[in-house]
Amino acid sequence: xxxxxxxxxxxxxxxxxxxxxxxxxxxxxxxxxxxxxxxxxxxxxxxxxxxxxxxxxxxxxxxxxxxxxxxxxxxxxxxxxxxxxxxxxxxxxxxxxxxxxxxxxxxxxxxxxxxxxxxxxxxxxxxxxxxxxxxxxxxxxxxxxxxxxxxxxxxxxxxxxxxxxxxxxxxxxxxxxxxxxxxxxxxxxxxxxxxxxxxxxxxxxxxxxxxxxxxxxxxxxxxxxxxxxxxxxxxxxxxxxxxxxxxxxxxxxxxxxxxxxxxxxxxxxxxxxxxxxxxxxxxxxxxxxxxxxxxxxxxxxxxxxxxxxxxxxxxxxxxxxxxxxxxxxxxxxxxxxxxxxxxxxxxxxxxxxxxxxxxxxxxxxxxxxxxxxxxxxxxxxxxxxxxxxxxxxxxxxxxxxxxxxxxxxxxxxxxxxxxxxxxxxxxxxxxxxxxxxxxxxxxxxxxxxxxxxxxxxxxxxxxxxxxxxxxxxxxxxxxxxxxxxxxxxxxxxxxxxxxxxxxxxxxxxxxxxxxxxxxxxxxxxxxxxxxxxxxxxxxxxxxxxxxxxxxxxxxxxxxxxxxxxxxxxxxxxxxxxxxxxxxxxxxxxxxxxxxxxxxxxxxxxxxxxxxxxxxxxxxxxxxxxxx
Numbered sequence: 191x192x193x194x195x196x197x198x199x200x201x202x203x204x205x206x207x208x209x210x211x212x213x214x215x216x217x218x219x220x221x222x223x224x225x226x227x228x229x230x231x232x233x234x235x236x237x238x239x240x241x242x243x244x245x246x247x248x249x250x251x252x253x254x255x256x257x258x259x260x261x262x263x264x265x266x267x268x269x270x271x272x273x274x275x276x277x278x279x280x281x282x283x284x285x286x287x288x289x290x291x292x293x294x295x296x297x298x299x300x301x302x303x304x305x306x307x308x309x310x311x312x313x314x315x316x317x318x319x320x321x322x323x324x325x326x327x328x329x330x331x332x333x334x335x336x337x338x339x340x341x342x343x344x345x346x347x348x349x350x351x352x353x354x355x356x357x358x359x360x361x362x363x364x365x366x367x368x369x370x371x372x373x374x375x376x377x378x379x380x381x382x383x384x385x386x387x388x389x390x391x392x393x394x395x396x397x398x399x400x401x402x403x404x405x406x407x408x409x410x411x412x413x414x415x416x417x418x419x420x421x422x423x424x425x426x427x428x429x430x431x432x433x434x435x436x437x438x439x440x441x442x443x444x445x446x447x448x449x450x451x452x453x454x455x456x457x458x459x460x461x462x463x464x465x466x467x468x469x470x471x472x473x474x475x476x477x478x479x480x481x482x483x484x485x486x487x488x489x490x491x492x493x494x495x496x497x498x499x500x501x502x503x504x505x506x507x508x509x510x511x512x513x514x515x516x517x518x519x520x521x522x523x524x525x526x527x528x529x530x531x532x533x534x535x536x537x538x539x540x541x542x543x544x545x546x547x548x549x550x551x552x553x554x555x556x557x558x559x560x561x562x563x564x565x566x567x568x569x570x571x572x573x574x575x576x577x578x579x580x581x582x583x584x585x586x587x588x589x590x591x592x593x594x595x596x597x598x599x600x601x602x603x604x605x606x607x608x609x610x611x612x613x614x615x616x617x618x619x620x621x622x623x624x625x626x627x628x629x630x631x632x633x634x635x636x637x638x639x640x641x642x643x644x645x646x647x648x649x650x651x652x653x654x655x656x657x658x659x660x661x662x663x664x665x666x667x668x669x670x671x672x673x674x675x676x677x678x679x680x681x682x683x684x685x686x687x688x689x690x691x692x693x694x695x696x697x698x699x700x701x702x703x704x705x706x707x708x709x710x711x712x713x714x715x716x717x718x719x720x721x722x723x724x725x726x727x728x729x730x731x732x733x734x735x736x737x738x739x740x741x742x743x744x745x746x747x748x749x750x751x752x753x754x755x756x757x758x759x760x761x762x763x764x765x766x767x768x769x770x771x772x773x774x775x776x777x778x779x780x781x782x783x784x785x786x787x788x789x790x791x792x793x794x795x796x797x798x799x800x801x802x803x804x805x806x807x808x809x810x811x812x813x814x815x816x817x
Contacts, residue, residue: 192277192291193217193263194372195389196353196363198410199380203259204249206382210389211242211261216446216592217385218797219263220271224249225278225287225355226259233357235287237262237276258360258410260353260383262289268297269314279318281325282309285357286335288321291385292349292370300345320346324354336407339364340419343403349549353383361410367400371547371575374398374406374414376428381408387431388590398426399573429573445785446792447593447685451777455640457588457598458770461605462637466630473630475606477566477582477813478613484564485614488538491516492531492563494523494554495542498596498680502603503542504673505769509611512766515620524550527557535562540610543567544591544599546574555579568606570599584610584813593792595684597777600677601640601770608633608767632764636771639761643774646758650775653740653756654782657711663690664702664712665776666732668725671715674769678713678776685791686784695728708736713779714754715772718744719765729753740779742772 193214197203207224222245223237230253238248242263262277269275278287294300297316304322305311311318320342328338335356343350349369356362365372365383375382375390375397382390383406387397398414400406404424407415416424443449466473478485491510493503500522507518521531523541527550533539539558543551546569555565555576567576567583570591577583586602612629615621657663663682667675676692683690693702695714706712712732716725726749732739733753741754744762751757758775784791 192219192265192385194289194291194351194353194383194385195261196259196365196383196408197380198258198361198363198408199377200257201380203256204254206393207259207261208242208246210382210384211245211263213388214263214385215242216594216792217263217265218594218793219265221264221266221273221276222262223264223276223278223289224254224259224261225289226254226256227355227357227360228253229255231358231360233284233287233355235278235280237278238273239271239276256360258355258363260287260289260355260363267293268316275313275315277317279313279315279321281321283325286321286325286354288317288324288352288354290317290320291351292368294320294346294350295348296346297348316348320350320352321354335359335362335364336405336417337421339366339405340417340421343368343405343419351385363408364405365400365408366403366405368402369549369552369575372400372406374400374408376414379411381414383408391431395431396428397431398428401578402575445593445781447595447597447781450591450593450597451774451781452644453589454598454601454774455637455644457602458605458637458640460587460589461602462609462633463587465609466634470630470634471627473609473612473616473633475584475610475613475813477584478610478617481564481566481582482617484538486617487536488516488564489534489536491518491538491540492533492558493518493520493540493542494526494551494558495520496523496548496550498600498677499542499544499548499551499603501673501677501680502600502607503540504676505604505670506540506542506607506611508670508673509607509766510614513611513615513621514618516614516618521554522550523548523554527553531557533558533561533563537563538566539563540566540568541576541580542569542603543574543576544570544596544603546571546576548576552576552579568603568610570602582813594794594797595681595780595791601773604770605633605636629764629766632767636763636767639763639771640774642761643771646760646775647778649758650778651782653758654779654786658783658786660688660709660711662705662710663688664705664710665690665692665715666695666698666712666725666728667692667715668695668721668728669719670765670769671717671719671772674715674772674776675713677769677773678715678780681777681780682783684797685780685789685794686787687789687795688783695725698728698731703731703735706732706735706737708738710737711740712737713740713742713776715742715768716747716750716754717742717760717765717768717772718747718762719768726750726753742775
């Protein structure tokens with residue numbers, strides 16, 4: 191979502207802040223701004239609607255001097271995207287400036303209270319309420335800035351990562367977090383502050399990340415000090431980044447999304463490495479093995495996730511029920527947390543999130559923990575909030591995903607779920623040795639199968655030209671491929687802004703078939719599997735109504751290719767693993783249609799991404815147990 195950057199040291203802050211904001215552009219935003227304490231000890235705030243480049247042009251004639259500052263890219267929640275609602279926000283007297291990620295749920299109550307004290311607000315945001323409240327408390331109680339922040343946050347309900355600077359105090363930044371990530375980079379006589387490590391990595395490898403309800407007092411030429419809301423001192427724990435600057439560059443590709451699609455053969459190698467033995471006879475996730483009794487005796491598994499991770503969860507449901515014979519329910523975390531679900535101590539809850547910071551998923555975890563369930567996390571970011579909140583879990587190890595539309599994280603999540611299901615099935619003795627060894631071998635071969643699949647790039651690129659101006663798409667799949675169809679439709683919606691829907695192929699005749707005509711493109715995943723013939727029948731229903739069918743088929747297919755308008759071949763793999771391979775042409779199709787339409791594929795409109803690239807090496811386990 192929104193991006194935070196801060197700097198204090200002996201260098202000019204403005205260039206560092208602007209470069210940092212540029213590094214955070216992938217998160218999605220609609221305005222940008224900076225606050226600097228100048229060499230004249232003035233607190234200058236500059237902000238505008240638009241991109242970081244617009245902010246640079248806006249500040250060309252401004253005083254951007256100073257060696258301390260904070261900066262922000264905003265994704266609108268409260269109040270439309272405009273100059274006034276952009277961050278940073280001044281306090282009433284303009285002695286404080288604050289930036290904020292997250293949502294203040296009780297802002298309306300706080301705003302009304304402050305208005306009764308004579309305060310007049312300039313913006314429509316929830317953020318401005320926080321900076322006004324801090325100043326009100328500071329003046330009323332005659333306390334320093336850190337104490338005022340502590341007292342103010344005791345009254346705040348919601349999620350936040352904030353940073354505050356004060357006119358007349360050019361040697362201090364106060365930062366705090368709750369349910370929104372915040373990372374502090376520790377350099378030589380300088381500190382960096384950011385939502386994630388991407389703006390920090392080129393300056394220092396040493397980072398400290400704040401935990402919920404912790405406040406960082408970042409002072410010039412002094413050690414970093416961390417306290418909680420009750421002023422109890424917390425000892426900072428410095429971690430080493432394993433994130434390379436090259437991972438944050440496009441590497442010759444025109445967009446991060448295309449780069450990340452093409453990275454998948456290598457990222458799957460990293461995902462699998464260390465989890466399958468050299469002989470290829472045994473797969474083990476240590477996070478499962480260390481808690482094998484929980485999984486062996488689970489009465490039910492509940493998987494909670496959002497967006498693309500929810501689609502991966504649906505595939506996980508198939509895998510676990512098929513291979514482990516445990517009932518599985520898949521829930522949108524955003525719904526699960528609000529509907530008073532029945533959760534038993536014998537349940538295992540698996541939480542899936544690329545970033546490990548998805549707020550709804552974190553809330554679902556806390557709810558399930560309060561009911562006594564065992565919580566297992568699957569995420570990409572080492573040390574993220576979900577990794578710390580769960581009892582155990584697995585990292586997908588696919589590296590930072592900069593494109594807002596998820597690609598390699600999806601295939602990494604499904605690969606980990608496949609290995610998780612095999613590990614549990616072996617513990618429960620619900621899989622034959624032949625099936626077990628066959629799936630292990632095919633998982634090991636996935637990177638090569640991915641490389642083969644990517645050879646369809648030119649075919650898909652040409653195909654996309656035929657459908658660039660379609661207004662609607664339907665994606666169909668059955669069994670394991672139904673969630674892959676949902677994911678393909680989501681990719682197209684996210685980056686091309688074309689309306690697309692995914693359906694189980696057999697459900698077409700129960701309503702959606704009314705939409706079919708010669709203007710409706712239908713993408714059907716029709717690989718050879720246990721319900722291949724059924725899928726062919728569904729495609730024939732589409733063709734009988736003059737629908738235009740693009741089929742993803744197993745190489746060498748003849749039946750579907752005699753019916754469909756176009757076929758994209760993928761290598762043959764077991765149906766359990768087919769969604770991993772079938773997702774590649776769907777990702778490419780969405781990408782090229784969006785490019786043909788002139789869309790910004792890395793930063794699609796209205797979307798935001800929480801990606802905390804906090805990857806450190808000490809330690810760097812394949813799986814984890816939360817402390």
